[in-house]
Amino acid sequence: MTLSLGDSVRVLExxxxxxxxxxxxxxxxxxxxxxxxxxxxxxxxxxxxxxEKT
Amino acid sequence: MTIETRDQLINALGNNSLRVxxxxxxxxxxxxxxxxxxxxxxGVPGAGAAPGASPLVATKDTVGCLGFxxxxxxxxxxxxxxxxLTSNSATSVEIHDRLAHVSGLSGTVTGAQGSxxxxxxxxxIARLGAADYSDVSxxxxxxxxxxxTAVNATVNVTYNxxxxxxxxxxxxxxxxxxxxxxxxxxxxxxxxxxxxNSVTLxxxxxxxxxxxxxxxxxxxxxxxxxxxxxxxxxxxxxxLPEIADDACLTFIVPCSTTSTGLVRGQGKIAQG
Numbered sequence: 001m002t003l004s005l006g007d008s009v010r011v012l013e014x015x016x017x018x019x020x021x022x023x024x025x026x027x028x029x030x031x032x033x034x035x036x037x038x039x040x041x042x043x044x045x046x047x048x049x050x051x052e053k054t
Numbered sequence: 055m056t057i058e059t060r061d062q063l064i065n066a067l068g069n070n071s072l073r074v075x076x077x078x079x080x081x082x083x084x085x086x087x088x089x090x091x092x093x094x095x096x097g098v099p100g101a102g103a104a105p106g107a108s109p110l111v112a113t114k115d116t117v118g119c120l121g122f123x124x125x126x127x128x129x130x131x132x133x134x135x136x137x138x139l140t141s142n143s144a145t146s147v148e149i150h151d152r153l154a155h156v157s158g159l160s161g162t163v164t165g166a167q168g169s170x171x172x173x174x175x176x177x178x179i180a181r182l183g184a185a186d187y188s189d190v191s192x193x194x195x196x197x198x199x200x201x202x203t204a205v206n207a208t209v210n211v212t213y214n215x216x217x218x219x220x221x222x223x224x225x226x227x228x229x230x231x232x233x234x235x236x237x238x239x240x241x242x243x244x245x246x247x248x249x250x251n252s253v254t255l256x257x258x259x260x261x262x263x264x265x266x267x268x269x270x271x272x273x274x275x276x277x278x279x280x281x282x283x284x285x286x287x288x289x290x291x292x293x294l295p296e297i298a299d300d301a302c303l304t305f306i307v308p309c310s311t312t313s314t315g316l317v318r319g320q321g322k323i324a325q326g
Contacts, residue, residue, distance in 0.1 A: 014208045018223035031203045032260030033162050044204045044225050045257040047164045
């Protein structure tokens, strides 16, 4: 799965209990350890494995 | 035997009390309105260390706590008097019995990691308090700062009725600093946490750092209004909490500014 800026995503377990809505990818960041994270606005960063494109 | 009358308390304060000294250095890069553990702050008592990857019960002999001598049975110990001076104004200092702790969790791991159980790592009912674990406070505690990517943490727990569940996810801010203590709160009304089964981060923070899980029992709290002015708290203001044998007394500061400030004072543990 490829995610891009502006994509709509759902958050998967175990975070979906808290974040149960559909969110937009607002930023893609490369962390200091070179891993990639997807920022969902004020929700903060998520690894791709916790996201599902809608 | 317990202290049950004012006469017994006065006698214990005057004739059978242990003096404890607090002189803790300030932790910097703090955040107003957030909790900071003084466990690793230098001074007196000396700085505690990250406990390591194996869960441990902390005791009065663990470096980092206010050491004291257990009373001879059947006498008991009570926190009965405290002076406090802080270099920051409006500083609150909570005195906790640090029950158990574990560290070695990583800010770059997105799989489930870490656990701490008060069933398998049991400091005893006298230190735990209520049998339903309602006296216990749980924390994620930072020993080495993690990375600059703000992520969410969710924590899977076992409650006092043996059911399990995830706590409401919360944000680990960018570069959480040494001493930052994130409170873990039950997500199920009327249930209390007796074990943390795992911690899961929503993404890598970018730097491993070192954080852990800590269980404490708050015993009392004191507050200063003005910087560098000594305040005195008597037994009634402190609530005269019983201090269980082997309790690991340490401090948590709900921070009012960008540092914890110097925390200095003396206390008396009355025994009778």
